[in-house]
Amino acid sequence: MIAFLARRVLGIVPVLVCVSLFAFGFVRMLPGDPARLLAGPDATQAEVRAVRVSLGLDKPLWQQYATYIRQTLAGELGRSARTGQPVATVIGERFMPTLWLTIAAMGWSTVIGVALGVIAGVRRGRWQDQTSMVLTVSGISFPAFWLGLLLIDLFAVRLHWLPTGGEHGWRSFILPSFTLGVAVAAVMARFTRSAFVEVAGEDYVRTARMKGVPERRVVWKHTFRNALIPVITMAGLQFGFLLGGSIVIETVFAWPGLGRLLVDSVNYRDYPVIQAEILLFSFEFVLINLLVDVLYAVVNPEIRLQ
Amino acid sequence: MSRQLDLSRRAMLGGTAALAGGLAFGDLARAQTKSGQLTVGVAGHLLTLDPGDANDTLSQSAARLMLEGLLTFDHNMQVVPLLAESFEANDKATEFTFHLRQGITFHDGTPFDAEAVKINFERVANPANHLKRLSLLSMLERVDVLDAHTARCVLKYPFGAFIPTIAHPALQLLSPAAIKTYGKQVGRHPVGTGPFAFASWQPDTLKVVKHAGYWQKGLPHLDALTIRSDPEDGARIAMLRAGEAQMITPIPPQQAQLIQHDPKLALINDPSIVVRYIAMNVNKKPYNDPRVRQALNHAVNKELFAKVVYNGFADPLLSAEPPHITFYQQQAAYDYNPEKAKQLLAAAGYAHGFEATMWGFNNTVAITGMQFLQQQLAMVGVKLKVEPLEGGVMAARIWTVKHPSESHLEMYFGGWSSSTGDADWALRPLFATASFPPVLYNVGYYSNKAVDAALKAGLETADPAKRGAAYAKAQKLIWDDAAWVFLGVERILDARDKNLQDAYRLPDGGLMLDAARYA
Numbered sequence: 042m043i044a045f046l047a048r049r050v051l052g053i054v055p056v057l058v059c060v061s062l063f064a065f066g067f068v069r070m071l072p073g074d075p076a077r078l079l080a081g082p083d084a085t086q087a088e089v090r091a092v093r094v095s096l097g098l099d100k101p102l103w104q105q106y107a108t109y110i111r112q113t114l115a116g117e118l119g120r121s122a123r124t125g126q127p128v129a130t131v132i133g134e135r136f137m138p139t140l141w142l143t144i145a146a147m148g149w150s151t152v153i154g155v156a157l158g159v160i161a162g163v164r165r166g167r168w169q170d171q172t173s174m175v176l177t178v179s180g181i182s183f184p185a186f187w188l189g190l191l192l193i194d195l196f197a198v199r200l201h202w203l204p205t206g207g208e209h210g211w212r213s214f215i216l217p218s219f220t221l222g223v224a225v226a227a228v229m230a231r232f233t234r235s236a237f238v239e240v241a242g243e244d245y246v247r248t249a250r251m252k253g254v255p256e257r258r259v260v261w262k263h264t265f266r267n268a269l270i271p272v273i274t275m276a277g278l279q280f281g282f283l284l285g286g287s288i289v290i291e292t293v294f295a296w297p298g299l300g301r302l303l304v305d306s307v308n309y310r311d312y313p314v315i316q317a318e319i320l321l322f323s324f325e326f327v328l329i330n331l332l333v334d335v336l337y338a339v340v341n342p343e344i345r346l347q
Numbered sequence: 348m349s350r351q352l353d354l355s356r357r358a359m360l361g362g363t364a365a366l367a368g369g370l371a372f373g374d375l376a377r378a379q380t381k382s383g384q385l386t387v388g389v390a391g392h393l394l395t396l397d398p399g400d401a402n403d404t405l406s407q408s409a410a411r412l413m414l415e416g417l418l419t420f421d422h423n424m425q426v427v428p429l430l431a432e433s434f435e436a437n438d439k440a441t442e443f444t445f446h447l448r449q450g451i452t453f454h455d456g457t458p459f460d461a462e463a464v465k466i467n468f469e470r471v472a473n474p475a476n477h478l479k480r481l482s483l484l485s486m487l488e489r490v491d492v493l494d495a496h497t498a499r500c501v502l503k504y505p506f507g508a509f510i511p512t513i514a515h516p517a518l519q520l521l522s523p524a525a526i527k528t529y530g531k532q533v534g535r536h537p538v539g540t541g542p543f544a545f546a547s548w549q550p551d552t553l554k555v556v557k558h559a560g561y562w563q564k565g566l567p568h569l570d571a572l573t574i575r576s577d578p579e580d581g582a583r584i585a586m587l588r589a590g591e592a593q594m595i596t597p598i599p600p601q602q603a604q605l606i607q608h609d610p611k612l613a614l615i616n617d618p619s620i621v622v623r624y625i626a627m628n629v630n631k632k633p634y635n636d637p638r639v640r641q642a643l644n645h646a647v648n649k650e651l652f653a654k655v656v657y658n659g660f661a662d663p664l665l666s667a668e669p670p671h672i673t674f675y676q677q678q679a680a681y682d683y684n685p686e687k688a689k690q691l692l693a694a695a696g697y698a699h700g701f702e703a704t705m706w707g708f709n710n711t712v713a714i715t716g717m718q719f720l721q722q723q724l725a726m727v728g729v730k731l732k733v734e735p736l737e738g739g740v741m742a743a744r745i746w747t748v749k750h751p752s753e754s755h756l757e758m759y760f761g762g763w764s765s766s767t768g769d770a771d772w773a774l775r776p777l778f779a780t781a782s783f784p785p786v787l788y789n790v791g792y793y794s795n796k797a798v799d800a801a802l803k804a805g806l807e808t809a810d811p812a813k814r815g816a817a818y819a820k821a822q823k824l825i826w827d828d829a830a831w832v833f834l835g836v837e838r839i840l841d842a843r844d845k846n847l848q849d850a851y852r853l854p855d856g857g858l859m860l861d862a863a864r865y866a
Contacts, residue, residue, distance in 0.1 A: 073739020074747050081402025083766060083776065085482035086786050087474070088402075095477035124394050125531060134550045190581050197589045205585045206577055207551060295577035295586075297550035305392060310739055 042338075049334075053327050057320065061113055064319040065106060068312045075310035079122055096122050096312075109316070119313040123306070128317045131302070135286075136321075138208045139298035142221065142290075143283040145214050150222030151229055151276055158233025162268075163260055165238060173230060180227030189220045189293035206295035217294040221287055225279050232275045236268040243267070269340050277333035281326045383557075383570035385847070385863055388583045388592035392576050393553055396545070397534030398519045399471040399478045404766075407516035408858035409574055412555050413454070414519035414539030417445050417464065418510065424620065424671045424768040424854050426514045430459065430540065434513075436809035440505040443513075443809075447496040451562045453522035454544045461498035465490040466523045468500065480517040505807045507814050511673065511769035516857060542567035542861045551576040568864035584842070587612065593844040596852060599711070600658035606842040615841035618662065620669045620768065620854040623716065625705070625832035626759040626777075626791035630751050633701055634758075634791070640829035642691035644681035646727040647720065653835050656716045661835040667825040668773040669836040671854040672765055674805075674818035678826040681833070688727045700728020706744065707760030709735035716834070717760050731758075745790045751783060759790055762837075764855055770818040775802050778825055793830040 076093035077084075084092075093099050097108065112119055118128035161173035196216060197205040204213045240246060241264050249263045250256075286300025299318065306314040337344045391405040398410040417431035428434070431445040451459040470476055472484035486506040491499040502509065512518070525538035537545050540562065543555035553574040557567055575592065577583045580599050586592040588609065598606060598614075606614045625643070627634035634640060653661035662670075665677045692698065705720065707713035717733040724731050736744065748754045765773035776787040779802050780794040798821050805817035826833075839852045850863035 071739060072743050073737075074742060077742045077747055078739055080479055083763075083772075083788070084402060084479065085485070087482045087485060088479055089785075091474060091477040091481050092479060125400075125534065138550075190579075190585070193582060193585045197591075198585050201589060205589050205591055206582055207575060292579045293582050295551060295575070295579070295582060301578065308738060 046331075046335075049331050053324070053331075056327055057324060060323040061110075061316070061320055064316040065109055067319070068310070068315045069102070071307070071310060073310055075122060075312060078309050079311075092122075113320075118317045121306075121311055121314050123309050123311045123314070128313045131314055132299070132317055132321060135297055135299050135302050138296060139284065139286045139291075139300070142214065142218055142296060142298065143280065145218035146222035146225060146283060147276070147280050149218065150226035153222075154226035154229025155233045155272060157226070157230035158272075159237060159260075159265060161230065161234040162237030162241065162264075165234070170234075173234070177227040177230045180223045181231075183223060185220055185224065185287070185289050186293060188223065189216070189290065192216050192220060193293070206293070208297055213294075217290050217296055220293070221283065221290045225283070228279065229272065229275065233268065233272050236271045237264060240264050240268045266340060270337060273333055273336050273340065277329045277336075281322075281329045284325045284329075285322050383568065383865070384573070385569050385571075385594065385850070385860070386573040386575055386592045387850075387858065387860065388575050388577045388586045388595040389858075390576070390578055390580070390583065390597060392551070393548070393574065395534035396537040396548070396553075397478075397521070398517045399467075399480045400534055401517065402479045404856040405858075407519075409553055410519055410537060410539075411516055411541070411857065412543040412572060412574075412860060413537050413541045413545055414521065415541045416514060416516065416519040417447070418514035420514055420768060420853055420855075420857075422851065422853070422859075426511055426768075430520065434510065436509070438808070438810075440507045440509065440807065440809040441502045442499060443502075443509050444493070444497065444499045445513075447498065448562070449496055451540050452560070453524070453538050453540050454558055455522050455524055455538045457522045457524045457538075459520070459540055460495045461490075461492040462495075463520060463523050464498040465492055466526065467520045468518065470526065471518065483512060483515060483517055507806045507809045508767060508769045508771040509809065511767045515767050517766075543572060546571070567861055572860060572863075587842055587844070590844075593847045594841065594850050595843075596841040596858065598840050598842050600656075600660040600838075600840060603658060603660060603840055611845055613843050613845045615839065615843055615851060616660065617839040617851065618669075618671055618854055619764070619837045619839045619856065620671050620773075621762055621764045621837040621856070622664050622669050623661075623760075623762050623834040623837065624664070625720070625834065626756075626761050626793075627831070628754060628756045628758075628791050629794070629830075630754070630792050631757060633695060633697055636695045637828055638691045638695040639697065640832070641681065642688040642695070642727065643724065643729070643832045644829050645684045645691065646688035646729070647723045647832060647834065648683040649833075649835055650683070651723075652716070652719060655719045656712060657835070657837065660838045660840055662838065664833040664835050666822045667778065667830070667833075668765070668770055668822065669854075672768060672770055672773045674770040674815045676819045676822045678823065681829070685726050692727060697728075700730065702730045702732070703757050704732045704734060705758040705760055706734050706736055706741065706756060708741060709737055713760050720760070746784050746788065748784045751792045754784070754790070754792070756790060761790070763788070766855060768855060770814070770821075771802070771805055774818065774821055774825070778802070778821070778830060791830065793825075793828070795824055795828060798824045 076089050076096060076098055080089045080092045097105060120127055121131045157173045161170040164170050193205050196203040203215055207213060246259060246263050249259050286298040288300040288304055291298045291301045303318050389405055393409050394403060394406045395401050396410045398407050398414060401407050415429050418426050419429040421427045430448055432448050434443060434445045436443045447461060453459060468484060468487060468490050471478050471480055472487040474481060486502045486504055488501045488503045491501060493499055521533055522538035525536060526533050529536045542558055542561045544558040546554040546556045556571045577586055583595045584602060587595045603614055606612050627640055629635050649663055653659055665680055666675060668675055705717055707717050714735050721731040721733055745756050745759060763777060776782050777789055778793055778798055780799050782789040783792055784790055801817045801821035805814045808814060841852060843850060846866045848864055848866055850860050852858055
């Protein structure tokens with residue numbers, strides 16, 4: 042297990058090197074001169090030049106690349122072209138709000154989603170299954186934007202129970218984490234149900250039932266545990282996506298997270314911040330994949346970590 | 348079954364807890380108005396509090412809470428003294444002397460004097476500092492300290508628009524000690540002479556508190572002020588209605604009625620200096636023919652434009668600059684007359700109209716505006732193709748074009764706001780031959796020697812009468828040439844708590860909150 046983890050963690054390094062190359066190229070392929078955009082809508086040529094020099098964008102591409110690689114290897118990410126702050130500070134400030142919101146949303150939506158999925162799977166074809174279907178289809182098709190505004194209007198404007206937005210204490214988590222989790226819960230429920238139904242048709246489940254294993258044990262031990270594998274994969278993917286920051290939720294709830302930062306950075310062609318965000322997202326995904334692999338082994342001891 | 352009941356019971360319990368906690372929150376929001384707190388919800392992000400390095404109105408507005416300039420603007424964009432008591436210029440507009448107010452200190456105790464003026468202005472003007480507002484003072488040779496309370500700005504060449512330039516919020520003064528201590532990071536640690544002192548700046552939230560020793564007696568009325576970024580229009584309105592903010596800026600014209608119908612809220616509806624126009628590439632056919640450009644001006648119903656695009660919250664644009672810019676001269680309107688437009692087109696050889704492409708930004712106003720124009724121009728036979736572009740793509744296609752022949756622009760749905768409030772910056776960047784891209788913003792390559800001469804004359808003197816005559820001439824020429832299709836002037840639309848007073852935005856969009864108070 043430890044050897045496996047060590048190998049996998051080492052394996053992250055070449056992935057990140059490739060991603061950093063890709064990120065450097067990608068941001069420079071975006072049309073639009075960053076100096077021109079950052080200098081503002083009524084800047085003179087002299088001002089645009091001042092911005093270009095201060096960002097080092099006047100240097101040839103290979104020099105910019107060398108600087109970038111040197112900095113990245115030294116663990117330095119440079120400064121935001123837009124605000125002049127160190128990139129690590131800019132991203133650090135916005136990473137925690139996104140992380141906590143992701144955990145809050147994933148927490149409730151995974152539990153509710155899997156529970157709904159199991160109920161629908163066990164009682165398939167009956168009213169529980171149909172109710173779950175109605176709920177999940179609504180959950181997936183509700184536009185988060187509209188749902189968010191609706192909740193703000195009800196709970197913040199009319200009832201004064203909760204704040205409209207921003208990250209100020211635990212109360213401010215309720216509406217955004219609910220809105221963010223609705224679609225995730227729905228996806229998890231649908232996924233759990235189909236995995237459950239598939240496993241329930243397997244020979245070993247029928248065998249268990251035939252030899253008189255109590256139904257509760259058939260459901261939880263034989264079916265549920267085996268159905269969990271694809272569900273964990275799905276949960277990992279969802280978690281990774283949410284960690285990138287949801288642009289819609291962060292906009293509606295004025296959440297100081299990574300999604301809005303990325304949009305703003307792309308709008309202004311803030312190269313260092315875009316590059317660092319791409320790197321961070323890749324790192325998160327690699328890490329989550331690793332975690333998912335470990336969880337497989339925990340859930341199903343037949344899977345060996347190699 | 349029992350499981351679900353259990354769930355719903357738990358949800359109800361949770362709801363009750365939220366109710367108890369939430370009531371406390373609602374009370375808190377309402378208590379803000381009592382205790383002299385003001386929260387302003389804004390759409391954008393603060394980028395820096397170093398005004399010399401800020402090119403967005405919001406960052407400059409935020410700096411204005413803590414910092415002050417020698418001069419400022421009053422409610423109508425007229426220049427008024429602030430840290431300077433008076434000023435005078437020489438005849439050639441190359442030397443401007445400022446007599447400073449005495450006995451003022453920065454928040455850190457550093458005295459405000461002529462040396463502070465010198466350090467601040469020369470810092471912005473020095474190209475080695477790479478500040479974004481460098482060109483605002485590109486004409487500045489040096490600042491002479493005549494005595495502790497008199498500073499003289501000596502210019503490299505005549506610049507008649509220097510006084511409004513000094514009133515620009517980018518030239519507000521930072522404490523020399525703070526500049527020395529923080530260097531490039533002074534934008535995170537602003538220290539000025541203003542009514543509020545810096546408290547904290549976290550993502551999306553800036554907090555400032557009353558500066559007890561402020562030199563204007565009786566100000567500020569508020570104890571503390573918060574600027575909160577909330578990018579979504581609907582969510583910002585919710586913030587105001589929930590009592591979390593007492594002012595929000597801006598509000599979309601489509602939501603103005605909602606505010607008007609709420610008895611607890613008031614709509615702020617003031618004139619702005621943001622003009623809307625269509626620029627046409629006069630190097631290309633058919634826009635090289637003034638008759639075609641005049642025809643397009645007659646083809647658009649501007650009243651309807653204001654209604655459709657701005658829900659009625661826009662004024663007519665009756666010159667190349669809007670009324671709240673200095674030396675404004677109203678011209679004779681191009682009346683809405685599709686028949687006349689068709690005749691002019693026919694006279695120019697386009698009796699059957701022509702095909703055209705219009706570029707604009709991909710925001711709601713630009714897209715609605717361009718779609719409206721598409722319908723209007725179709726009535727006179729002009730088949731318009733509308734292309735909304737992302738900011739970076741637009742910049743690459745129209746502003747950074749190296750040579751006029753490389754520009755593929757036909758029509759551009761544009762907007763402009765002269766950040767100095769002066770006719771020079773309202774006209775020269777957009778109409779002078781020397782302002783072709785990539786130097787400045789004359790994206791239609793309009794060129795008229797008489798206009799160039801008038802714009803130059805306006806800068807060669809500081810005498811208002813002579814400047815006024817020069818800009819009147821320029822405005823008349825540009826108007827008669829129909830260099831643009833003149834569409835309208837936007838209005839400032841904000842919303843506030845009914846009890847909040849003396850909080851407003853200037854026509855240039857800058858927030859003025861120094862005297863804000865509750866009734």
